[in-house]
Amino acid sequence: MTQSHILSRMLAGLVRDFGQPVMIWQALALVGALLVAWLFARLVRRLLDKRRSARHEAARFGAESLHKALFPLLGGGLVWAEQAVLADYMSTSLLDLALVPLFGIALIYIVFFIARRVFNRNGQAHAWLSIAEKMVSVAVWVGMVLTVLGIHDDVLHWMASVRFRVANERMSLLSLSTGILWVCATLIVAMWLGSVLEDRIMRARSIDANLKVVLARTGRAMLVLVSVLASFSMVGIDITVLGVFGGxxxxxxxxxxxxxxxxxxxxxxxxxxxxxxxxxxxxxxxxxxxxxxxxxxxxxxxxxxxxxxxxxxxxxxxxxxxxHSSFLTRGYAKAAVQVAYDSDIEKAMALLAEAARGVERVLEEPAPTPYFVSFGADGINLELGYWVEDAAKGTAGVRSTVNRNIWRLFSEHGVAIPYPTRDVRIVGALPVAAATAATATTAAAVPAAANEGVAASPPAQVVELGTDLAHDAS
The missing domain is CATH 2.30.30.60 (SH3 type barrels.)
Structure with missing residues (x-):
């Protein structure tokens, strides 16, 4: 392996410096740079945590990767500065070797941060996120290994020598890989910028909610389109061929x-x-x-x-x-009830209005209003009308509460809700057993009705039964 390879220079320098005082000085410089980078990264992380808002979920998602990238990035910068300063005075083989993993790991975490900003859904990881992170990790680690081994130039020359034809274009494996890399990079950057734009638009208070969505999605689509066209131009693909695709x-x-x-x-x-x-x-x-x-x-x-x-x-x-939410969110409901003819109608109507007061979602304005509807066969028909807030959510629970209040208030104030009453007139003589049973039934029904507080209503229906009923009873 020739001295032009990075591996040769690194190994030769490490072997030459091993056991020499210069290796100790390089180690001390490396440890010092890493210690300063760790302290500074910790300080920067605290400052970012204080400024970070809990409501900006898109900004918080993936911030841990950015925090992890601070230490290797700052460490790499300090080691690079030390290497540039000490190169004129002593060998820096250890510092040269340390730069590769420091910048490589920093690159991985930075890409992780961007990917998590791109593939996030309100703080939740997208299905593609894990695949993208694994592909980036493998690519960066392979690049670091090739760089350390010093064979990356040989690999690039081999990829450039592998040529093939795509349609009318002659391409190499290197140009194809570079094109795919540029397309992926520009797409990720465009989607990241689109995510940042969407986050800014969604936080604006002076823009309508629907218009926010339109602007955010249109902006992201335009950024992606521009990135695709730019990446095609970088690769050397004629964008006029997109006209055929458009057709x-x-x-x-x-x-x-x-x-x-x-x-x-x-x-x-x-x-x-x-x-x-x-x-x-x-x-x-x-x-x-x-x-x-x-x-x-x-x-x-x-x-x-x-x-x-x-x-x-x-x-x-x-x-x-x-x-149901365009203009009027309230809904009208009513409760129909019947009271006996001998009840205090004014009192009953006042109790109806009281039954709807204080019930959750029943509006006070317009106020619940009772109505005298009609004269019924067994009593007077009353009705309570009231308005319910957010009626689209359902009114069954509200109506049930109002009806229970009506029943309770009527019971407490002696307002009777009548049962239907019917007079039965039997025409013709009945056998003694049937007559005795009918008399006992009537005598038992009268006290029971009195105990229930049922008021007799003036209207009554008369049913005449012929002698056939007597025969059936016998």
Missing amino acids: ALGVGLGIGLQKIASNYVSGFIILIDRSLRIGDTINVGGLQGIVTQISTRYTTVRGLDGIETLVPNEKLITDVVQN
Whole structure:
């Protein structure tokens, strides 16, 4: 192996300096630089922790990787400065070797930080994150090993010698690898910038929520498009070939991807015209629920039973959608009740109004109002009308509470809710046993009705039974 190789210089220097005083001085310089870097990195980490806000989840996610990159990065910088200063006075073979892992590990953690900012969903790791981190780790460690061994130049020459043809272009393994690396790097940087832009837009208070989503997604898409075009230009690919791809994409959209494209366009229309917002209660196609997420392809609607349904955006554009949260979030409910004819009607109506006061979600304005509805067959029909806040969430619990209050107040103040009463007139003589049983039943029913507080109502229906009833009874 020739002296031009890094391995030869490193090994020759290490072998030459081993056991010499210069090795001790290099070790002391290396340890000192690492100690200073560790203390400074710890100070910087504390300052960053104080400035970090708990509400900025995207900024917090992956910050640990950036903290871990501070020590090797600062250590590498200090060791490089020492190597530059001491190179004129003594051998720096140990410092040269230490620079490789320090900058390599720092690069790994920096890429981890960027990847976790790119592949995050509100602080949750994306499925691609683990794969990206493993690929970066393997690539960087391979590069460090090749650098330490001093054979990276030989590997690059071999990759450049492997040539092949792609369409009308002649490419080498080195140019292909470099192109893929540039494309990945520019995409990651673009997605990182898009994540930062989205975080800034989402924190703005003067912009509408739907407009925030539109601006964030449009900005990220534009950054990705620019990065792809720039990376193609760096690799040497003529971007005019994208015109053919665009034509093929248009044909594909017209044939097989029409629904998908329609959903994406509908999603942007919904976000731009602000017809729906997150938190709105809607009813579409018999599905009623709360909008929890509006994406470019579908809208997530959480039903009143807690089940989330993905509704295609095209359906929200073409179908009739009832938005219960657009202007009026309250709903009207009523409770119908009947009281006996001998009850104090004014008192009963006052108790009805009192039954709705203090109930959760029942609005005080407009105030609950009782109504004298009609004269019924067995009593007077009354009705209580009241307004319920956020009626789209359901009114069954509110109505149940109001009805229980009505029952309790009527019982406490002696307002009777009548049972239906009927007079039965028997025509013709009955046998003695049947007559005795009928008399006993009537005598038992009268005290029971009196104990229940049932008031007799004036209207009564007369049912005449012929002699056939007597024969049946016998």
